[in-house]
């Protein structure tokens with residue numbers, strides 16, 4: 001379970017871009033985060049995997065407080081957090097198997113990695129996952145010979161090779177055509193259930209969020225202003241997420257006209 005409490009992130013001396021966020025995500029659920037550009041969605045994911053340092057607040061993953069971790073303990077904790085990227089982040093000149101095995105870096109010795117001497121268990125696990133997502137027959141192909149959808153499947157398998165306790169996906173379908181995009185969303189949804197893995201997806205495509213995720217979190221100006229089932233995302237909620245000014249910001253004196261202007 002991921003439990004975020006009172007999370008604040010401020011870059012430099014400016015206004016916080018995450019304002020006292022609370023969010024709880026339990027196993028077997030796929031949750032989307034939607035919101036306008038600049039709402040803070042990527043920053044939230046980056047705070048969870050500590051690519052950015054939260055300013056204050058707490059992020060607990062299955063009993064481990066992540067915010068305080070440094071060095072070895074941080075590297076250990078990061079292994080429990082799988083990450084899927086918009087641009088796939090594969091090494092083009094390496095094969096699918098080599099890319100997938102890079103998810104095990106940190107678990108095996110550098111020597112074994114350099115020599116491509118992967119432990120038998122890792123090879124078996126990789127094949128199981130590659131079979132599951134339909135890319136096992138490409139194991140020895142170079143990553144740059146694959147289509148976008150196939151490359152994203154490699155990205156998903158690489159993340160799962162870590163045996164993560166949560167999967168974060170930052171715009172995982174934004175570089176894909178609509179049909180492939182839906183297939184990847186369906187895959188993430190199915191994997192979440194099969195592996196009892198919480199999945200948190202930052203996504204701009206609201207139709208996909210509605211169709212493929214169990215729960216939608218709507219962010220606006222660094223706050224969560226909607227948290228509900230897809231069916232609860234009624235037009236008024238959409239309006240507030242994409243055009244409105246959260247009531248807390250109104251109370252704090254943010255001029256709506258300025259805020260709206262900034263959002264367009």
Ligand SMILES: Nc1ncnc2c1ncn2[C@@H]1O[C@H](COP(=O)(O)OP(=O)(O)OP(=O)(O)O)[C@@H](O)[C@H]1O
Nearest residue numbers: 011012017035036037038039040041042043044202
């Ligand atoms: N490294 C950084 N340094 C300073 N400001 C940043 C940094 N990263 C993000 N920001 C600012 O934080 C705010 C939130 O950005 P963030 O990327 O988290 O939003 P987002 O909702 O993911 O947007 P998008 O949908 O466009 O990716 C923005 O105003 C952005 O300019």
